[in-house]
Amino acid sequence: xxxxxxxxxxxxKTRGQQVTLSCSPISGHRSVSWYQQTPGQGLxxxxxxxxxxxxxxxxxPGRFSGRQxxxxxxxxxxxxxxxxxxxxxxxxxxxxxxxxxxxxFGQGTRLTVV
Amino acid sequence: LAKTxxxxxMDSYEGQEVNITCSHNNxxxxxxxxxxxxxxxxxxRFIIQGYKTKVTNEVASLxxxxxxxxxxxxxxxxxxxxxxxxxxxVVGGYQKVTFGIGTKLQVIP
Numbered sequence: 164x165x166x167x168x169x170x171x172x173x174x175x176k177t178r179g180q181q182v183t184l185s186c187s188p189i190s191g192h193r194s195v196s197w198y199q200q201t202p203g204q205g206l207x208x209x210x211x212x213x214x215x216x217x218x219x220x221x222x223x224p225g226r227f228s229g230r231q232x233x234x235x236x237x238x239x240x241x242x243x244x245x246x247x248x249x250x251x252x253x254x255x256x257x258x259x260x261x262x263x264x265x266x267x268f269g270q271g272t273r274l275t276v277v
Numbered sequence: 278l279a280k281t282x283x284x285x286x287m288d289s290y291e292g293q294e295v296n297i298t299c300s301h302n303n304x305x306x307x308x309x310x311x312x313x314x315x316x317x318x319x320x321x322r323f324i325i326q327g328y329k330t331k332v333t334n335e336v337a338s339l340x341x342x343x344x345x346x347x348x349x350x351x352x353x354x355x356x357x358x359x360x361x362x363x364x365x366x367v368v369g370g371y372q373k374v375t376f377g378i379g380t381k382l383q384v385i386p
Contacts, residue, residue: 167320196374206321206364206376219373253320262309262368263328268320 165189167256167269175275181242184272188235188256194218195237196266197229200251212237213260241274249276281365286381295352297380299365302346307369310341310348315362315379324363325350352382360384 168187176182188195196219197209208221212231229239235256241248251273255266282300289295301310309328313321325332327339327348338351352359364379 198376205378206315208373208375211373213371218371221373221375251318255320260371262307262311262370262372262374263326265323265326266321266374268322271318271320273318 167254167267169252169254169269169272171272172270173273173275175277176244177277178244178246180244181240182244182274183238183240184252184254184274186237186239186254186256186269188237188254189267192256192258192267193235194257194260195231195235196255196257196260197237197239198253198255199223200253200271201249206253209239211260218260244276246276249274281367281377283363283365283377283380285378286383288383288385289355290385291356292354295355295359295382297350297352297363297365297382298347299350299367300347301365301367304345304367305369308345308367309369310339310345311366311368312337312339312350313364313366313376315364321364321376355382355384357384357386 170185194213196211198206211219215231226242231237251271253271255268257264257266311326312324315321325339332339340349362379364376
């Protein structure tokens with residue numbers, strides 16, 4: 164079956180701009196989580212969506228937002244980009260987001276803010 | 278959320294068994310212990326999960342003592358392709374999943 168698909172794979176934006184990243188989960192998966200990965204910070208949790216509702220949220224400013232559609236596809240948006248937002252953004256899908264179900268990750272979107 | 282502590286880095290020679298220990302002193306009753314592997318510029322990949330005692334699959338073994346305050350991921354006979362970052366996660370229910378820094382394993386020829 165098809166894996167988790169993230170688009171675009173690479174993105175270059177200018178400070179102050181906004182960006183939207185997309186994640187298509189594995190068919191049948193209803194939970195989608197987003198992570199930011201930077202050198203030295205590891206994988207940091209952004210938020211999790213389940214059935215179009217944000218169920219969990221990490222400690223990121225309000226410039227980071229997301230949504231999930233009825234087909235479970237998810238988007239995350241970052242407004243007023245800062246240089247420090249340069250990172251690999253990963254999304255993961257799972258059947259229901261519970262702790263005993265496996266999460267499947269996409270290849271990520273590499274965002275560079277200049 | 279249970280906090281986990283694991284070594285930042287480890288080196289091992291090819292063909293050796295590697296054991297990575299993770300401490301999680303405040304693990305809750307409904308928490309599961311899960312390990313993921315990540316290669317550079319890729320998303321993490323599930324390796325193994327357990328609740329108590331020992332779990333084994335085709336890739337690794339996971340040892341969990343009775344008090345569940347720690348766990349050990351065992352990789353038998355590592356090869357160069359096992360060079361990666363390994364994350365220990367302790368999560369219960371539908372809590373947010375936090376990965377942390379992980380353990381960078383370097384396999385040496």
